[in-house]
Amino acid sequence: MLRLENISVWYGKHEALHNVSLEAPAGRTTVILGANGAGKTTLLKVVGGLVKPRPGSKIEFDGKSLVNVAPHDIVAHGIALVPEGRRLFPDMTVIDNLRLGAYTEHARAGEEHQLERMLTLFPRLAERRDQLARTMSGGEQQMLAIGRALMSNPKMLLLDEPSLGLSPRLVKELFSVLRKITQGGQAVVLVEQNVHQSLRLADRVHVLENGRIVRSGSPSEIEEDKVIQQAYLGLESERTMSATVESPVTGGGFYNPAARSAKSQQPMAPKASAAPARQAANGVVSNASSGGFYNPYSRSVGEKSAPARGETPAAPRADKPKDSGGFYNPAARPGSGH
Secondary structure, three states: OOOEEEEEEEOOOOOEEEEEEEEOOHHHHHHHHEEOOOHHHHHHHOOOOOOOOOOOEEEOOEOOOOOOOOOHHHHHHHHEOOOOOOOOOOOHHHHHHHHHHHHHHHHHHOOOHHHHHHHHHHHHHHOOOOOEHHOOHHHHHHHHHHHHHHHOOEEEEEEEOOOOOOOOHHHHHHHHHHHHHOOOOOEEEEEEEHHHHHHHOOOOOEEEEEEEEEEEEEEEEEEEOOHHHHHHHHHHHHHHHHHOOOOOOOOOOOOOOOOOOOOOOOOOOOOOOOOOHHHHHOOOOOOEOOOOOEEOOOOOOOOOOOOOOOOOOOOOOOOOEEEOOOOOOOOOOOOOOO
C-alpha cells in the first residue's frame, strides 16, 4: 500500500501541492483527476523520487519510508513510473528498450519470462521487436513505455497521462490493455484527462484542484457529484444547453449565446431610418451579417441601390473619402486612393 501524508511541494514561489494526503491500496486502481496545472504530475514525481517534497511530508510504501530515497532505489522497492511523453530510448530497438526495464536485481532473475509476457500482452511490440523506437507510432511507443515499466515486475505502476496525443482508436486500444493489467491484480495509480475511460478502470478516485484534494470517493460517487459532472464530465452543461437553446449557431464546439439561431431568428433592423426598406424595395439585400453577428454598418453584396421614386439623385461629392472593405473611413484623404 502507498500512503501519502501532508505532501507539499513548492517551485520557487509557486505552491504546486498543499498538504496532499491519500492512500493507494495494493491490487487496486487509484485514479487522480484534475485540470492542467492541478499538480497531478508533480504528485507522481514525488512518489517516484524525482521531486523532493517539503519537510514534514510522509511517503510510505509497504510500511517503509520513501522520503529522500533515490529514484532507482524506489524502483527496486517495487514502484515503476511511466512518465508523460514516454521517454523512450529512440535509437534502440523495441527489445532493447524492454530489457532496460529489467535492470534491477530482482527483475533480472525473471527477465526472459517477463519479456515473453510483455510480447504476449502487447502483440504489436512482438511484430516490431527489431524496430527502432523512434520509428513507431505514438500508440505503439506508449505501449512500449508501459511494457518497459512492467519489465521491472513492479508492485505498483504509476501512469502519467498515457493517452495524451493519441487518436480515439488508439486510446480505446490502450485502455483495453490497461484493463487487462488491472484485472490481473496489478496496483495502478493513474493520472489521466480521459475521465470517462478512467472511471471505468478506477476503484478509488481523488480529484486534485490547485494542489489540493477537493473530493474523494468511488467512481459512482464521483459521477453523481454535480460539481464534478459540470467541471470534468460536461454532463450538466450539455443538459442545460439542450433545455434552453433550440439551435444556436456554434463554432468549434463552443456555445455562443450571442449568435443568431440557424433556424428561424432574423437580424434586428436598425432603428434610425427607412433606408433599409428602400433598399429592399429596390432589390438590395442590406444589413449583411457574418458568423452569426448582426452588423448594421456592413455594405450589401448586391448592387448599389437606385434612388427611390420621386427622389433626386444626390450629386457626387468631390471631397467624399473612399471606403474600403465596407467600412467608412472619415480620415481618408479625398481622391488619394489611400
